[in-house]
Structure formats: structure tokens, C-alpha cells
Amino acid sequence: MENEKAIQIGLIGLGTVGSGVATILKAKEKSLEALVGRRLVLKKIAELNPERARALGIPEEILTARAEDILEDPEIQIVIELIGGKEPAKTFIRQALLAGKHVVTANKALLAEAGNELFLTAREQDRHIGFEASVCGGIPIILALRQGLVANEIESIFGIMNGTSNFILSRMTEEGQPYQQALEEAQKLGYAEADPTLDVEGHDTAHKLAILMHLAYGLPMDLSVIHTEGITRITPLDLAFAREFGYRVKLLAICRKENGLVEARVHPTMIPVSHMLSNVSGAYNALFIHGDAVGDILLYGLGAGMMPTGSAVVSDLVDIGRNINLGITRRIPRSSVSPEERGAPLAVKPFEEIETHYYCRISALDRPGVLSKVSGILGEHGISIASVIQKGRDQEGAVPIVMMTHGAQEKALQEAIGRIDQLPFITDRTMVIRVEDPSLI
């Protein structure tokens, strides 16, 4: 009798996060049953490498090498997709929904690319897609946006959403390490992948921002509207200059609503040292949100790893389990309402129209007239200089000239730097880092 009431779950992919999920489901069996009103039973796990299952003490009989054994099992009501990547993950999720199963996924890359289509299928099938684990692992940001903050217009979100990049930048800031050395340390400690591109080039952060913008503003998930830059060109010299000006550099996701337009960008950003986000170090993530009613909110925690991300997956299982128990569907706002019901979405501001402050490190030969030529070009583009630092020459006679600007438009800044970098006494490409005005964050 009790077994009839149990909710049967299938897990596709027993990697790091899957292991966390299996561990939590086993360790918290009783308390989760009390929360859901029914037992959550991990009926089948599809995994090609059974070693990890053995190490976790998972019985052989629930293991299969075929995802179809889960997707075609009529008793399984919730499918957890934790294999990552686009395919076959997308096909599995679609098949699960079409078979009338609910889905839980941590797959931000897939949602950012195909989320609109998958949520539409879920809506047509009257099923849920739980995706708390897709953004910032253990931090309950999806729940906050879809429930806790619904009374608010979300005016801005500033997020440190990639632990790998934050770890690397923290090491570079605190130890003066060059990028490559900090990356190698991150790889040794298991934070960074062998191919770190997705993390360090900002793509992983952009995937997460696309999901947050969908929840906060009803925008379709669309990576093409998010300007994305990574941390690979940042040097310890830039971090030392940042410190002199009273800033730290973070890989920041920014979305901000103003006059009906939303800014959407991911890039290294100087944040005042006095701001809470600048103290988020190592592999930690944090989100600083401003809602019109609630004011400022800071969410902080681990954005990756077996148990933090497992915690997020299990929160979705409990949520969906409760709905199943009570016979409720369509409790997830926005993703569950049709485009017509949602109203006209806001538009995204073209990146070249954003206005911010800029740090420009210009590499030039130390000759008479250099500074006046550079500042003249900035002036011609309407860019006002707030302060300048010039340090000693290196052996070739090149010097870093660092300028902080007042508020300027991206387009004007890029045009000016494009001209400056063509000047004969310039020895390297100018390094530009955007600076968030303390009053805006």
C-alpha cells in the first residue's frame, strides 16, 4: 500500500551532482517523506560507469546503462537529468515530458539555448521542469525569483556566478599570481575543468544570466542578447591598479532595468572594496539583487559541488513531489504561463549604448606628448578623465598609463580606444575594465 503512494524517481547521470542527490535521498529519506507526504524512491539510475555507484553503496539492481529504461518506465514520475551538454540531454528531457514525467535538471547550457522550447513542451504536457540547480548550485536563487521576490520589480541583479573564475581572480588578487598559474591551481583542486573555456570566458555565467533574466523580466532565454567577456586577459598588474583606486575585480553578471530597457552583460568588473560583493572570495558565488519593495538582498553560497548542487536538485524533487501529492500543477510562474499571458517583454539595451565608468590601461612608450595625445582623443569622443596613474618604465621604455573615466558610453569608449591603439607609440592593446559606480550597485 505504502509503495503505491511512493514517488518513483529516475536519475540519468551519476556524476558529482548525481552522487550528491543519491546521498541526500538516502540520508534524509524519513525527513523528506515527512515534507512531501510520500516516500521519494530512487528507482533507477542510468550511468555508463558503475564504479561510483559501487563506491556509494547503491544496489546493482537499480543501475542501468540505458536512459530508455528510465524514460520508458511508466512507474517513474520524475526524471532527473544530470548528464549536462546539449544532446542527448535535450532529447531525454523532451522524451520524459512527452511521456508525462516531470523533469529536474541542472543543465544551464541547455536551458539557456533550448529552455523556451522545453518550457513550452512542459506547459503543453502540464508537467514541471525544476531547475533550481542550474544557477549557482546551492543558492536558492530560482526560488527567490519565482516566489520570494514576486512582489517586486527587480531593478538590478549583480551576480558572481562562476566559482572557477572567482577562485582564479581571488588567487590573482590575494597572491599576485598570473592567470595561468591560478588556473592550474584551480584545475589541481578540481574547480576548473581540463578545458576551462566555458567558465573563464564567461559563457557559463551568461547561461545562468539568461535563466535569471527570464525569471526576473519574462524575457525569452536568449544568449545572443548578453554581451559576454571572460577573465583571461586580466593581469596581476590590473588587479594591483584596481586596489590603488579602491576596487576589486570580479567576473560579474549584470542585468539592470531602466526606462523599459534591460542591460544584460557579463564581463570583468571593478567593484568598490567597500561593497559586499567584492568580499566574495574563492569558489563562492553571490547575488546582489535590488527589488523596488524589498530593497537590497544578498544571497551567498557555493555555486557548485556534489552536496550544494545536490541540495538544489532535492529541493525541486520535494517541490514537485508535493505537487504530485496534492494533485497540483502549473505552480511555476512565467515558465508556466503562455507568452500572451506574460504581456509584452522588455527589450534588451544594445551593449554599445550602456553607460558606465572605465579603467583603461594604455601601454605606451614614455615620450613627450603621449598623455596629451591620448587624453585629446578621449576628449574628442566626449570622455572625461577622472584620474590618471603612470608607473615607471620597463626595459623597453614602455609604461602603463592608467586612466579612470567618468561615466561614458560604451560606443564612444570603444571608438576612442580603437583610435588610441593605432597610435605609433602604443606598444600593446589597451586593457579596458568596466567600473561599477558605487552609487549604482
Ligand code: HSE
Ligand atoms: N563550473 C561552474 C563554476 C559551476 O565554476 O561555478 C557549474 O556551472
